[in-house]
Amino acid sequence: MAERIFSIGYALASKKQQSFIQDSLVSLAYSRGIDLVRIDMERPLVDQGPLDCILHKLYGDDWKRQLEEFKVKYPNVIILDSPDAIGRLHNRISMLQVVSELKIEHQNESFGIPKQIVIYDKETLFDRQAWESLKFPVIAKPLVADGSAKSHKMALVFNHDGLNKLKPPIVLQEFVNHGGVIFKVYVVGEYVKCVKRKSLPDVSEEKLEVSEALLSFSQVSNLANNERIDDKYYKLMHLDDTEMPPHSFITDIARGLRRAMKLNLFNFDVIRDARFGNRYLIIDINYFPGYAKMPCYEAVLTDFFCDIMSLKEEVVKSNDEKDGPEKIGFDKRQVHICDKEMRKIVSNTCCSDGDEGGLPVSPLSREEKENSIQV
Ligand SMILES: O=P(O)(O)O[C@@H]1[C@@H](OP(=O)(O)O)[C@H](OP(=O)(O)O)[C@H](O)[C@H](OP(=O)(O)O)[C@H]1OP(=O)(O)O
Numbered sequence: 001m002a003e004r005i006f007s008i009g010y011a012l013a014s015k016k017q018q019s020f021i022q023d024s025l026v027s028l029a030y031s032r033g034i035d036l037v038r039i040d041m042e043r044p045l046v047d048q049g050p051l052d053c054i055l056h057k058l059y060g061d062d063w064k065r066q067l068e069e070f071k072v073k074y075p076n077v078i079i080l081d082s083p084d085a086i087g088r089l090h091n092r093i094s095m096l097q098v099v100s101e102l103k104i105e106h107q108n109e110s111f112g113i114p115k116q117i118v119i120y121d122k123e124t125l126f127d128r129q130a131w132e133s134l135k136f137p138v139i140a141k142p143l144v145a146d147g148s149a150k151s152h153k154m155a156l157v158f159n160h161d162g163l164n165k166l167k168p169p170i171v172l173q174e175f176v177n178h179g180g181v182i183f184k185v186y187v188v189g190e191y192v193k194c195v196k197r198k199s200l201p202d203v204s205e206e207k208l209e210v211s212e213a214l215l216s217f218s219q220v221s222n223l224a225n226n227e228r229i230d231d232k233y234y235k236l237m238h239l240d241d242t243e244m245p246p247h248s249f250i251t252d253i254a255r256g257l258r259r260a261m262k263l264n265l266f267n268f269d270v271i272r273d274a275r276f277g278n279r280y281l282i283i284d285i286n287y288f289p290g291y292a293k294m295p296c297y298e299a300v301l302t303d304f305f306c307d308i309m310s311l312k313e314e315v316v317k318s319n320d321e322k323d324g325p326e327k328i329g330f331d332k333r334q335v336h337i338c339d340k341e342m343r344k345i346v347s348n349t350c351c352s353d354g355d356e357g358g359l360p361v362s363p364l365s366r367e368e369k370e371n372s373i374q375v
């Protein structure tokens with residue numbers, strides 16, 4: 001693809017770096033003209049340019065300021081993704097608000113989010129009125145979803161007695177029986193991949209009556225890597241028997257979320273409401289998730305990087321040919337990497353793991369393509 005080598009800097013916490021920046025990814029990307037370069041967090045970002053693109057999952061005002069400063073010095077850099085767009089996912093209420101904005105019609109399936117309320121203080125926690133609309137059991141989730149261990153600490157609350165142990169600010173969300181399996185949908189630009197994972201088991205009426213008031217848990221779907229990729233894991237969890245949601249339905253939601261959130265790199269957790277069988281609930285959206293767990297992640301990510309770089313070339317070239325206000329600014333626009341028909345990316349390079357999926361969703365419009373790149 002490339003006549004020249006493009007540099008993509010990555011700024012990731014060390015755990016993330018270890019899982020994501022594997023030799024297999026680095027060498028595949030390099031063979032396609034993409035040099036993945038580690039950003040040294042001990043030095044100012046602005047001294048580490050030029051870079052064609054910055055890939056990041058770091059938090060805080062200082063980091064945001066450093067990105068802005070870099071952008072001023074190197075206006076053509078593509079920042080994946082914009083800190084403000086990512087910021088919406090750091091609060092479990094704003095995270096899911098976007099789901100209700102989506103307008104997607106499917107004949108047989110519907111989607112939404114579970115009933116939930118936000119509780120900021122202890123008084124409200126014990127105020128029965130605040131609770132009127134919710135039915136036990138509920139899941140208490142920290143309001144903040146900033147990647148800290150604390151932000152993943154949840155509790156399944158079976159009755160009012162369980163409320164004593166909760167520490168606001170929290171979101172209380174109705175627990176929905178879903179057969180103990182969640183669907184994780186990974187999005188990389190236009191690419192969408194849905195996989196099955198273990199979840200919490202269903203709670204029967206009988207269990208509800210005899211259970212403890214509260215059960216704490218954390219990252220239930222995140223077993224050790226070797227367990228996850230092993231066939232035995234699928235068998236053990238009876239994941240094999242669980243039917244996947246229709247791929248076109250899931251890709252429509254993924255595409256809708258991507259447009260609405262202006263993000264390229266995220267995943268979301270979906271459960272199928274056991275009461276209906278065709279009603280799906282989105283319960284969590286994560287920025288830059290554990291892509292290394294996704295089949296053929298190296299090829300998917302490399303194709304995505306190549307696509308972004310060729311889009312960038314096109315925009316820079318067309319800007320060079322234009323003057324003044326017609327220029328496509330990199331500064332105010334969000335990346336919505338576009339079609340390029342995704343170059344069959346995935347179908348060419350990806351392995352088959354028995355799942356449906358790995359299909360590019362429909363391309364974006366011309367206008368959206370032009371509205372490409374951002375901070
Ligand atoms: O570490 P991994 O590979 O399990 O990835 C985590 C994700 O797992 P998943 O890909 O959804 O199975 C994980 O997803 P869940 O919240 O477990 O649904 C988060 O995205 C987590 O990031 P953070 O702690 O919320 O900032 C991700 O953690 P970081 O790698 O970003 O720290």
Ligand SMILES: Nc1ncnc2c1ncn2[C@@H]1O[C@H](COP(=O)(O)OP(=O)(O)O)[C@@H](O)[C@H]1O
Pocket residue numbers: 114139141145151152153154173174175176177178182198199200219220221269271283284
């Ligand atoms: N409303 C719900 N009904 C049933 N199970 C849920 C619900 N919300 C979360 N869970 C379970 O709890 C797990 C963790 O919740 P989630 O919101 O995904 O938090 P995290 O950000 O830590 O992954 C999910 O993977 C799922 O197994």
Ligand SMILES: [Mg+2]
Pocket residue numbers: 269284
């Ligand atoms: Mg989750």
Ligand SMILES: [Mg+2]
Pocket residue numbers: 145284285286
């Ligand atoms: Mg999460």
